[in-house]
Amino acid sequence: MFGQWESLVIFTLLNVMLTVGVYVTAMSGQLSLATAAIAGLGGYAAAILTRNFGWPFVPAILVGAVVGAFVGAFIAAVTLRMRDFILKLTTLAFGEMIAVVAFNIDYIGGANSFTGIPAYTGFWSCLIGLLIATYLAWRFDGSRLGFASRAVRDDVVAAAATGISVLQVRVVTFALGAAICGAAGALQAHYMLIVSPQELGFFVSLNFIIFLLFGGMYVLWGAMLGATVLTILPELMRFTTEYRHVLFGLVITVVVLFRPQGLIPRIPTGVSGRFSRVGKTARQQAQ
Amino acid sequence: MNLFLQQLLNGVIIGSTYAVIAIGFALVFTVLRVINFAHPDIFMVGMFGGLLCAKYVSSNFFVVAAASALSAGLVGLILERAVLRPLRGRDALMTLIATLGVGIMLENGVAALISPDVVAFPPVISRQPIDLGAVSVSKPQIVNLIVSLISLAIVSYYVRLTPYGRATRAVAERPDVAAAFGVNVSRVSQVAVTLASMLAGCAAVSVGLLYGNAWAFIGLAYGIKGFICILIAGNRYFEGVMLVALALGILEALITGYLSSTYRDAIAFLLLIAVLYVRPNGLFGSYST
Amino acid sequence: MTPLLAISDLHVAYKAVPALSGVSIELFEGEILVILGANGAGKTTIVKSILGLTNIQRGSVSLRTDDASHDLRKLQTHQIHRLGVTWVPEGRQLWGAMTVLDNLKMGGFASDPTETRQRIEEMLDWFPRLRERQDQLAGSLSGGEQQMVALARALIARPKLILMDELSLGLAPLVVAEVFQLVKKVNSLGVSVLLVEQNARQALRIATRAYLLEVGHVVESGPAAELANKQSVQDIFLGGHS
Numbered sequence: 068m069f070g071q072w073e074s075l076v077i078f079t080l081l082n083v084m085l086t087v088g089v090y091v092t093a094m095s096g097q098l099s100l101a102t103a104a105i106a107g108l109g110g111y112a113a114a115i116l117t118r119n120f121g122w123p124f125v126p127a128i129l130v131g132a133v134v135g136a137f138v139g140a141f142i143a144a145v146t147l148r149m150r151d152f153i154l155k156l157t158t159l160a161f162g163e164m165i166a167v168v169a170f171n172i173d174y175i176g177g178a179n180s181f182t183g184i185p186a187y188t189g190f191w192s193c194l195i196g197l198l199i200a201t202y203l204a205w206r207f208d209g210s211r212l213g214f215a216s217r218a219v220r221d222d223v224v225a226a227a228a229t230g231i232s233v234l235q236v237r238v239v240t241f242a243l244g245a246a247i248c249g250a251a252g253a254l255q256a257h258y259m260l261i262v263s264p265q266e267l268g269f270f271v272s273l274n275f276i277i278f279l280l281f282g283g284m285y286v287l288w289g290a291m292l293g294a295t296v297l298t299i300l301p302e303l304m305r306f307t308t309e310y311r312h313v314l315f316g317l318v319i320t321v322v323v324l325f326r327p328q329g330l331i332p333r334i335p336t337g338v339s340g341r342f343s344r345v346g347k348t349a350r351q352q353a354q
Numbered sequence: 355m356n357l358f359l360q361q362l363l364n365g366v367i368i369g370s371t372y373a374v375i376a377i378g379f380a381l382v383f384t385v386l387r388v389i390n391f392a393h394p395d396i397f398m399v400g401m402f403g404g405l406l407c408a409k410y411v412s413s414n415f416f417v418v419a420a421a422s423a424l425s426a427g428l429v430g431l432i433l434e435r436a437v438l439r440p441l442r443g444r445d446a447l448m449t450l451i452a453t454l455g456v457g458i459m460l461e462n463g464v465a466a467l468i469s470p471d472v473v474a475f476p477p478v479i480s481r482q483p484i485d486l487g488a489v490s491v492s493k494p495q496i497v498n499l500i501v502s503l504i505s506l507a508i509v510s511y512y513v514r515l516t517p518y519g520r521a522t523r524a525v526a527e528r529p530d531v532a533a534a535f536g537v538n539v540s541r542v543s544q545v546a547v548t549l550a551s552m553l554a555g556c557a558a559v560s561v562g563l564l565y566g567n568a569w570a571f572i573g574l575a576y577g578i579k580g581f582i583c584i585l586i587a588g589n590r591y592f593e594g595v596m597l598v599a600l601a602l603g604i605l606e607a608l609i610t611g612y613l614s615s616t617y618r619d620a621i622a623f624l625l626l627i628a629v630l631y632v633r634p635n636g637l638f639g640s641y642s643t
Numbered sequence: 644m645t646p647l648l649a650i651s652d653l654h655v656a657y658k659a660v661p662a663l664s665g666v667s668i669e670l671f672e673g674e675i676l677v678i679l680g681a682n683g684a685g686k687t688t689i690v691k692s693i694l695g696l697t698n699i700q701r702g703s704v705s706l707r708t709d710d711a712s713h714d715l716r717k718l719q720t721h722q723i724h725r726l727g728v729t730w731v732p733e734g735r736q737l738w739g740a741m742t743v744l745d746n747l748k749m750g751g752f753a754s755d756p757t758e759t760r761q762r763i764e765e766m767l768d769w770f771p772r773l774r775e776r777q778d779q780l781a782g783s784l785s786g787g788e789q790q791m792v793a794l795a796r797a798l799i800a801r802p803k804l805i806l807m808d809e810l811s812l813g814l815a816p817l818v819v820a821e822v823f824q825l826v827k828k829v830n831s832l833g834v835s836v837l838l839v840e841q842n843a844r845q846a847l848r849i850a851t852r853a854y855l856l857e858v859g860h861v862v863e864s865g866p867a868a869e870l871a872n873k874q875s876v877q878d879i880f881l882g883g884h885s
Contacts, residue, residue, distance in 0.1 A: 323449075517748070523741060
């Protein structure tokens with residue numbers, strides 16, 4: 068439907084969806100460097116069901132989401148005591164382990180990748196997936212648990228002192244974020260028609276962290292904007308084939324240098340779920 | 355027994371290279387509280403600096419090593435001045451992303467300018483294996499080990515026994531107090547980043563000689579291991595980081611020898627999760643942020 | 644007589660929260676000046692502002708040396724140290740992963756090495772207990788011993804002015820008395836002292852003059868003996884504010 072641009076459109080939608088998942092996880096101060104692995108697991112799970120067991124598309128995607136949620140909850144529980152934000156980078160170890168295991172399981176193709184997946188995914192399924200993910204993230208953003216998450220992100224000790232269960236918040240945010248990533252991975256598998264263990268590593272996951280921080284990790288729309296811009300940008304820079312990745316790196320560094328909170332900073336002047344919500348309550352109270 | 359000794363030796367050699375890279379991460383991390391994700395690519399720049407020198411200038415080992423140390427050190431110096439210093443005191447994650455951007459620039463820049471593929475590293479040192487009875491080593495392996503050990507000795511000497519090194523540890527633990535006692539924190543950071551880069555450059559040349567090739571995207575493989583070593587060890591003691599790196603190299607070599615090389619890469623990650631689960635501040639403790 | 648240290652109309656805020664709003668303080672050479680105040684009154688912020696460790700919004704901080712007057716706002720922290728200002732921070736803030744000796748060496752980081760070695764010997768004579776423990780990690784010492792290291796560290800560089808923040812905090816009463824005697828001794832050797840304290844009773848006993856700070860403002864100031872009798876200061880004696 069978009070001609071030569073179709074794959075770019077679909078990849079943009081999927082990348083934004085994955086970044087929304089990373090955003091939800093990051094809401095409680097956790098950073099997932101296992102995104103690609105979680106998405107890959109979702110992809111493997113859904114693809115096994117559709118290819119080997121003849122499942123229909125939608126239930127397979129849901130299973131992908133559930134698998135993601137379980138893995139996310141597990142990682143959150145294990146890394147709970149690691150407070151330092153930098154140590155959160157430990158999540159990359161889970162991703163890499165999943166990748167190594169995937170390399171060694173013959174049932175899913177091992178190093179030769181899992182192939183022969185039916186081509187179910189198209190523009191509309193990606194768009195619907197993204198809309199659902201965005202809706203979930205947006206609702207979560209304004210929910211009680213969403214506020215609790217931000218409290219945990221800003222100050223774990225203070226949040227715990229006010230009676231917030233850090234474990235609950237972290238497990239829920241990681242599970243929800245990972246569920247979105249799992250579903251996105253399942254969608255991706257049925258578009259690429261292949262899941263390969265090479266694509267599960269942390270360096271792929273790092274891309275989504277870049278998207279998130281580039282756009283601004285404090286605002287949902289910022290994260291989505293970051294993913295959109297940075298997915299499309301390399302394509303727009305095609306004119307300089309050789310150096311486009313160099314330029315890509317330059318853009319990232321320069322934006323961080325001049326906008327240290329990302330494109331959309333913490334207290335946005337434009338629209339954001341948080342901002343308009345606060346404004347709405349204030350208006351209601353005024354009436 | 356022979357296999358054991360051979361793998362032990364191989365492990366020590368690879369582990370010492372991990373240690374040099376890990377110590378680079380650790381130096382920068384302790385001083386600036388930032389993971390410098392450009393570090394693996396500075397390593398790579400050193401490798402190509404040495405390669406170009408060997409090809410066009412001189413194939414004397416010491417000249418090649420000096421060229422790689424200088425090229426990597428120069429990149430480190432610029433990185434500190436242009437990126438790390440302006441971002442000091444900002445969100446550590448944003449700095450991480452900025453350094454990642456620099457890393458992307460470096461690897462793709464080298465790929466575009468020289469080659470995106472694996473290229474041969476000129477044989478500056480003969481690759482003839484030397485038979486030591488029970489085990490055999492090659493000359494590049496010995497060079498690799500010596501270069502790494504000298505690098506580690508330099509770092510140890512610097513941070514333990516020189517006034518600037520002492521100031522480096524002081525900045526690592528309490529930057530404000532260090533500044534209040536006359537330490538120019540920017541200068542200390544600059545020296546730390548440059549030293550880390552120069553040593554990584556030397557290590558890169560010895561790796562290039564060891565395998566006989568160089569690659570614009572080689573940084574990741576070594577970088578991730580070095581990075582994991584500092585996470586496992588914690589940043590409180592530099593020697594702890596070195597120890598973990600050596601242990602990791604030996605473990606990997608033994609697993610390759612006795613089990614299978616496919617599971618080799620998993621051990622680092624398994625170790626990381628297990629250690630941090632039990633000791634969230636790392637094996638030897640960390641400075642809190 | 645021009646003051647050694649002059650702070651005037653100082654405004655400092657952390658993010659949006661004001662910590663100091665228009666504080667003016669003068670410290671003359673050779674005196675022990677005490678700044679009293681409850682928790683959160685902004686005492687530590689004054690010390691950190693002198694050292695260039697805060698974001699000053701308005702006002703001036705200047706230090707006089709033999710030859711000139713220096714605007715400290717234009718200097719970086721390590722440059723301020725070179726003008727002869729050292730610091731005994733709140734909670735001592737030793738380098739816990741370094742030995743006692745290394746902590747003392749850091750005290751003389753910017754000074755001549757031979758001179759530093761000599762000063763360290765002097766300090767170890769002052770504090771014989773530290774000589775015994777010079778190779779231990781500073782973090783492993785008791786609170787009182789750590790305070791000695793913090794004091795000694797601040798004395799190595801022969802400062803003209805020492806900023807002492809909450810010296811008595813967390814120390815046993817007997818040790819507190821000992822520490823305050825030390826402050827007097829240091830002062831008698833010609834070092835000016837700015838002492839920030841919650842322990843008003845003991846601090847006023849050794850001070851020449853004092854300021855009382857309340858939520859970012861100076862509310863009282865004058866000779867120490869005079870202030871000791873004021874009601875607002877008495878409130879702090881009783882711990883009514885903390």
